[in-house]
Amino acid sequence: MKELLSIQDLHLNFRTFWGMAYVLDGVNLTIYEDEVFGLVGETGCGKSVTSMSILKLLPSNAEVSGKIIFEGKNLLELSEKEMKKIRGRKISMVFQDPMSSLNPLFKIKAQMSDVIKLHHNISKEEALKKAKELLKAVNLPDPDRILESYPHQLSGGMRQRVMIALALSFNPSLLIADEPTTALDVTIQKQILDLILELKEQYHFSVLLITHDLGVVAETCDRVGVMYAGNMVEIADVEELFENPMHPYTQGLLSAIPDPRYKKPLKPLRGNVPSLLDPPKGCRFHPRCDFMMPVCKNKKPPLVEYSKTHYVACHLYGGNKNE
């Protein structure tokens, strides 16, 4: 497998009203070509800001350090002008709320053809033709009617399809989907997720799927990264993660979610997600961890390779299992 994007030791702080927030604390991850990588975690774990850092769409009160290597270049060092060539072209993004990325005052036709025209340098007619093809590709019935509609005339699912069509218009090599189905009903969620997988086979891009829903991860992803309070705590192939979760946090998450197939007792994690203004020292999970050892309070465990397909950041596993 060829590496497509690699994040190395990404740190991110926000200056806020309440003080400095330590949002990302050394995140590492690699996305390979032609795979669906799921990034899971709870509110404030840093999964969304990780994707925002990739596109350098961070607010002005952010301080970033580390490396994000894409096609041999460190994105964090690129100028805004160079980023524009990557954003939307090589890396596209689909957000949770498509309404916020569409201008309510213009028809879909205008919004789509503008973007396509701008980037491909083609005439308006050609752009419209391309737009229609894209809408067909995302299984929207009656593309002509869609093009003549305003965003509010479309349902949430249709708007999300339009956003996916737009994201596809440049054959991106990476599609970042940030909670793309959270605002949608389950039946529509299923349609959109299946569509993304279908398009991925067709257009050969990788997907970075950001979600809080482990069910969605199980059904769509090839590999998964679990984040907690700004740290990557575990990365594994999806089946391995669900079958043999190693990090106590991952184990806790899996035993806390209900299963639609049968009623199983839920074992909630103790306590709450820590404040990033004053995160716990050492391993950030230690105050909630059932297996806490003295070392966890002082030393942050690094993400180590447990096997070729399984990485975990926890002192329980000491380091490389071969050692």
Added chain:
Amino acid sequence: MSELVKVENLKKYFPFKEGIFSRKVRYLKAVDGVTFSMEKGETLALVGETGSGKTTTGRTMLRLYEPTDGKIYFEGKDITKIPLRKFKKTRVQMQMIYQDPYSSLNPRMSIFNIIAEPLRELKYGNLEEKVLSLLESVGLRKEHMYKYPDEISGGQQQRVAIARALGVNPKFLVLDEPTSALDVSVQAQILNLLENLQKEKGFTYLFISHDLSVVRYISQRVAIMYLGKIMEIGSVEQIFESPQHPYTKLLLQSVPIPDPKDKKKRKKLILPGEIPSPLNPPSGCPFHTRCPYAKEICKEKEPEYVEVERGHLVKCHFAEVIK
């Protein structure tokens, strides 16, 4: 067991005008003839997609909306007949827990004042003691008493909202997606808390949700709503293990399952299309536009309920035919 709440042919129509200048008033039939009853101490889940009318049903049952038609019995009395002025006493026994805990707590009041407010109305003696015991019964501590809502986590906010409701000794609680704004690890805490409180105090819950995994966990009976009508109602086993209505079947198929091995076993069945606008509901069976088994009769005639098993009602012309 005895019956606590019963709803008969409940309807809630919202009037709206076609356009700014139009005189014609039309009605949005948010709830259109809903009938069910609830035993003391049981949890009935009301499940549906956006626009199915599940929340409106819950709110109308508490007369937060005045019903357009139909009867609501609480302890045998039809509460729609009680004038609003005299309704206070009954209303206190029927409480609601909201989806977004933060918006259900006044951000300018301390936790103590939030919980004490209804107690002051009831002229409680030792407020401090009572508030503390309420906090403890939802798993909070004294140190939380003088904090403000934005200083505690979402899960703790929901606990405070529950404690406040407990203070007035309700019998019936409408839980409107009480965990959907919370993280999965916290969701399990709240679900367990709700279950324990029910066991302790014999509460009756109407659990409104779109999340079938949660419904599977918390409820004894389930009602599936679609466009203001109940399509299928039965025990949780009946609905999840032998769903009869095509909508229920497809809805269950769409639920993501947190087990990657499961996806290979399952056949791919996607519920096509989207829920039609309740402003313009389809004729006959409301589901016929998306139903793979729809026949001519479904477009023309609204199906009656068929009791396929004891307590298992299905609103479908072909309930007994489709297997």
Added chain:
Amino acid sequence: MKKDEIIRVLKIMIRNKLSLLGIIIILILVVTAIFAPFLAPYPKQAEGQPNLEEKLQPPSSKHWFGTDYMGRDVLSRVIYGARISLLVAITVVGLGLLIGVPLGLLAGYKGGAVDAVIMRTTDIFLSFPPLLLALLISVTLGRGLVNAIIALAVSWWPWYTRLIRGMAVSIKEKPYVEVAKTMGVSNLKIIARHILPNAISPVIVQGTMDMGSAILEASALSFLGLGVQPPTADWGLMVSQGKDYLLNYWWYPTFPGLAIFITVIAFNLVGDTLREILDPRLRRRYL
């Protein structure tokens, strides 16, 4: 507001250079007003005593801001003018809030006919250009400081009514208000405990900025001869009297004019920062 929140807001305001400047100016103004008799080099002249030997002297070490047409020390009179200006600012805004806020809360919370009556009344008031209305009332009531303050307050309250009504309308839909209602809390308590505390922030901001405008408008009334009467030291009045001397004796209208200008800006600086801090959407930006 909670105590630590107030402290946090103050900390940010002090760290922000512009608002710190505003706060310092306002503090200086307050101190000046309180200790005017001790600070002014010629308190008697400030109270109106003429000093005709030193008519229209340019600024010098004896009279830093020069003297006016009656030989009175301009600096002393500007210092005494701070008293009138602050009095006007506080009473006008205070009275405006006293009338405007309860009416706005009532209109927003009750809705229906009550809302319609109150809001149409504010519409009538607001249909006049603000200064014109104050002018009309002032003319009707007669000259004098008290009448000017009443006139300004009467033309002022509808703005607060509108502002707080809008807030009340959105807050009364919040679940916590609904809960209070279902639990049998009375309307008055709901307004006092739930609506008012959550609706007041923008009004505080507006009120702060309005203190500057109130001083400006009171000065305008004085300038037109309707507000403060001579020989009281008032900035507006001094500008009015000094305008005829501007070409040859520039210091006479300039220093009181500058005082008005700086005070208005100071209140605006503080108000602006306050708005940014109290607006939760903007709040995150602050360190």
